[in-house]
Amino acid sequence: MGMATSQEITKLQDIARNTRKVILETLAEAGSGHPGGSLSAVELLVTLYFYKLRHDPKNPKWPDRDRFILSKGHGAPLLYSILAQAGYFPMSELKSLRKLGALLQGHPDMDIPGIEMPAGSEGIGLSVGVGQALAARLDGRPTRTYVLMGDGEQGEGEVWEAAMSASKFKLDNLVGMIDRNGIQQDGLTEQIMPLEPLAAKWRAFNWNVIEVDGYDYLQLIEAFDTAEMVKNRPTMIIAHTVKGKGISFMEWSPTYHGTAPTKEKMEDIYKELK
Amino acid sequence: MLEKMGAMRNAYGEALVELGASNARVVVLGADTTESMKSGMFGAKYPDRFFNLGIAEQNLVGVAAGLAFGGKVSFAGTYAIFVPGKCVDQVRNMLCYADLDVKLVCSHAGLTVGPDGGSHEQVEDIALMRCVPHMRVVVPADAVAVKSIIKAIADIPGPFYVRITRGVIKGSNTPIVYEDGFEYKFGKANVIREGADVALFGCGIMLPETVRAAESLAAKGIQASVIDIHTVKPIDQETIIKYAKKCGAAVSAEEHNVMGGMGSAVAEVLTDQYPIPLKRVGVNDTFGESGEAQELLNKYGLTAAHIEEAAKQAIAMKR
Structure with a gap:
């Protein structure tokens, strides 16, 4: 490890800018899908995939690879755009997202190269991450497992079952991430089902908790690097983010949790993506 | 036929111990019922491949799935009222949708749980599991069949639900049909x-x-x-x-x-x-x-x- 150079950060910024554009173009073409929770976690996932994750798009089943598990399956447009840019499948596949016979299903499934877990039903991913981390430890593989959850997803009881088991098994090869954008489908998380104090909850479950600004590359990089040094405990990175980040009329909008932009709206979007 | 008795759960534990020796990929998971289920027999012999998740059946199935994604053959189970009862979603969207090598083996199915009463008597599990694509459902008739089936399905890729019984006779026994042995042929009556x-x-x-x-x-x-x-x-x-x-x-x-x-x-x-x-x-x-x-x-x-x-x-x- 080591601090990222300004060159590396510029590279991440460029990928993030393109990722945002690809997500919105893909959703406009599909005509349905979830922009809000894809846009919020762009920098988080771009940093993971293009700075930290040990993986090989030309050999997606490399046994020693790190695993990324998208537990909030509605973030599929974000993950697909990153996987395509990384080279897991052609960018042209994005045009048929959510269409009949397409490779890219509305939510991830196992036929898609680079996908480690099917998702769509919230709350299961961290349990699967615990199992992956146990398997890696049994085999003595260097694999690290990363799981991205939504903040609304924290309402699922299974998340907390998994939280207890990860600390029981002292899984320091497991990193959880929460896209803390404050909004779920029906409105604000603190109105629908209050989560705060969220960091204290995870600390109480014996996790190493790191809170970051989800758009500060130095903080994100430091969080991923620090998590690697922690022994005998799993790490939870709570990334403070903004739903719909980067597009003014989508930011803080529950509507754009699950509504795709129209093709007409793309004119406004291109102006904002400069 | 039917003269001898045997306990299905003992057969399950014995089969797991044998699998532990012959197949390094086999891992066993339980949910606070591992003594009763006899999966603890595997845990005593192979503690590093044995995981007790406590009273948390959804996590039990999710962790079993994660181990399978990581290349293991997961045997996971508890009482049938809880698995599949509490985790049909995890079974459907993870084990079956991803066609994972997870074998759910659940005991205390049916009325014969007995004194515990209606809250514990699982009479819907075959129906719940049978209608999920990719799932295979097996109901062994006696302890001899249990042993043969458990050992056989470790080598058949994909998800299974195996339903076993606490016992009809006091002492957790059921009558033995297959005194002369039983060779499991998948899908063959x-x-x-x-x-x-x-x-x-x-x-x-x-x-x-x-x-x-x-x-x-x-x-x-x-x-x-x-x-x-x-x-x-x-x-x-x-x-x-x-x-x-x-x-x-x-x-x-x-x-x-x-x-x-x-x-x-x-x-x-x-x-x-x-x-x-x-x-x-x-x-x-x-x-x-x-x-x-x-x-x-x-x-x-x-x-x-x-x-x-x-x-x-x-x-x-x-x-």
Whole structure:
């Protein structure tokens, strides 16, 4: 490890800018899908995939690879755009997202190269991450497992079952991430089902908790690097983010949790993506 | 036949210990019932490959899935009322949707849990698991079959649900049908007795009852075939049709709701391909209650006498 150079950060910024554009173009073409929770976690996932994750798009089943598990399956447009840019499948596949016979299903499934877990039903991913981390430890593989959850997803009881088991098994090869954008489908998380104090909850479950600004590359990089040094405990990175980040009329909008932009709206979007 | 007794759970534990030695990929997971389930026998021998998740069945299934993604063959289970009862979503969206090498083996199914009462008597699990794509459903008839089945499915890729019983007789035993051994053939029903008047399809602890019913019918001059439908899914259509043609009337018997279980699976095959009269013996869409296992089987109509009566009715319906 080591601090990222300004060159590396510029590279991440460029990928993030393109990722945002690809997500919105893909959703406009599909005509349905979830922009809000894809846009919020762009920098988080771009940093993971293009700075930290040990993986090989030309050999997606490399046994020693790190695993990324998208537990909030509605973030599929974000993950697909990153996987395509990384080279897991052609960018042209994005045009048929959510269409009949397409490779890219509305939510991830196992036929898609680079996908480690099917998702769509919230709350299961961290349990699967615990199992992956146990398997890696049994085999003595260097694999690290990363799981991205939504903040609304924290309402699922299974998340907390998994939280207890990860600390029981002292899984320091497991990193959880929460896209803390404050909004779920029906409105604000603190109105629908209050989560705060969220960091204290995870600390109480014996996790190493790191809170970051989800758009500060130095903080994100430091969080991923620090998590690697922690022994005998799993790490939870709570990334403070903004739903719909980067597009003014989508930011803080529950509507754009699950509504795709129209093709007409793309004119406004291109102006904002400069 | 049916003279000896054996405990299905002991057979499960013994099979796991043998698998532990022969297959390094096998891992075992439990949820605070590992002593009772006898999966703890594996844990004592292979502690690094044994995980107790506590009272958390959704996480149990999710962690078993994660281990399977990581290249392991996961055997996970607890009492059938809890798995699949509390985690149909995890089974559906993870184990089955991703076609994972997770074998759910669950005990204490059916009415014979006994004194614990209706809250613990799982009579819907075959139905819940049978309708999920990719899932395979197996209901062993005795301890001999349990051992053979557990060892066999470790080498068959994909998800399984195996349903076992606490016991009918005090001491957790059930009658042994397969005294002379049992070799599991995936998806191939096992014909135990030949007779041309009526076909008796049984599974689990109701198989011994169908054998007894067949013996009683034979004493009255009625010859019954007895077929063990140990694999409810994928069901052996060929054997069912063969015996439908041979006998022209049939009975199914299972310790499960008559809706959605093995009898329903047999009915689906017959209705589509060779309609004959079929009487289904099972729990008649109701919950159970507290009582000793045999008392409950008597009260809810799950005995050899009930199967014999159903056989006579099915024969009378022949055209």
